[in-house]
Amino acid sequence: MPRSLWKGAISFGLITIPVKLYGATEEKDISFKQVHPADGGKIKYKRVCEKCGEEVPYAEIGKGYEAPDGRMAVLSKEDLDTLPLSSAKSVDVVQFVDEDEIDPTYFEKTYVVEAEGPGAKPYVLLRDALVKTGKSAVVKVALRSRESLALVRPSGKVLLMHTMLWPDEVRDNDFAAPDGDIKASDAEVAMAEMFITQMEGTFNPGDFSDSYREALDAVVQAKLSGVAVEEKAEQPSSGGGEVVDLVAALKASVEAAKAKRAAAAGQGTDDKDDEKKKAAS
Structure with a gap:
């Protein structure tokens, strides 16, 4: 608890x-220490006063507010308590x-x-x-x-x-809005709606995992074990170029989503068949 x-x-x-x-x-992020790569030693920092050059213990560090003109207002514990x-x-x-x-x-x-x-x-x-x-x-x-x-x-x-x-x-986010003259055609919106329909589902957090953290943990464990890190195949780039024909791109996306859903449904059927075979044996 x-x-x-x-x-x-x-x-x-x-x-x-x-x-x-x-x-x-x-x-659940993997946390790292700052180290000296040559010998693996951890890097330590000292809290030093910029005026007198003395190292200041953490317990003696106070709170100060610096005004735009450089003046410093030092607040004591009593100031904060009141x-x-x-x-x-x-x-x-x-x-x-x-x-x-x-x-x-x-x-x-x-x-x-x-x-x-x-x-x-x-x-x-x-x-x-x-x-x-x-x-x-x-x-x-x-x-x-x-x-x-x-x-x-x-x-x-x-x-x-x-x-x-x-x-x-909370910042005003109007600055990020696209130009008001940009419009999506009815055909583009209809195809986008079709793609959304193909991808809709019930959100289950357990269906998702942090693939980056899993891969990073594998690298860390390999380093600790002295084993060579297995190289992964390079992922194909999604491309950052401008899409000229949005309808064609969305149509291809819909077909890909249908194929993915059908494959997932087929995998689910195979899993059920395996369970039935195990139960029968």
Whole structure:
């Protein structure tokens, strides 16, 4: 079981729900050390003050804000402790909304909310009420000395909390919009719809894997074992040239998708036949 990252309470009207938060995700990337290739020694860094040249222990490093004109405002622990974080140990519900009202761009990190002690009954009450109304709760919460907006929503038997960015932290993305004079023809859209139909399915996360991480792990294990790394065949380039005939390209894509789906269906049939043969034997 993971270690809880935060303890506090959800304020649901006059009801208080003691809770713990746990990270809902974990990164699986392979982490590297910076090393000297000649002998494999790890590279170490010293924290040195640019003014006096002295090495500063981590425990003595403070926080400073540098103004555009170069002035430095050094903040002490006391300065930070006096900041008015009313939600320091509470999750205050400020609004109930439909989940699809919120652009996923705002979502930052996901936490699992666990009821603590006497909070189990009101936890279930809030969870079931959200399910019944089809709503999610917009809340304010302070995590790691930073106040955030967040969304609390039901997921199966638990509540999840998604911390969110503030509006001024989300960039205006209109700059990336194609020129308004560019239009897709009805034939192109119809063929694109056909391709989408061929590729549609039910999302199952277990169907996907990180092929880059798997290949990287194989290289690392080969290096550790002193075995020569097996060279992989070079993948054909998808090409970056301009597609002149979009309809023809999409038609070819549809045919390829059909063939892929048929092959997958055939593989599924073969697997079932193998299972039947094993059962019969």
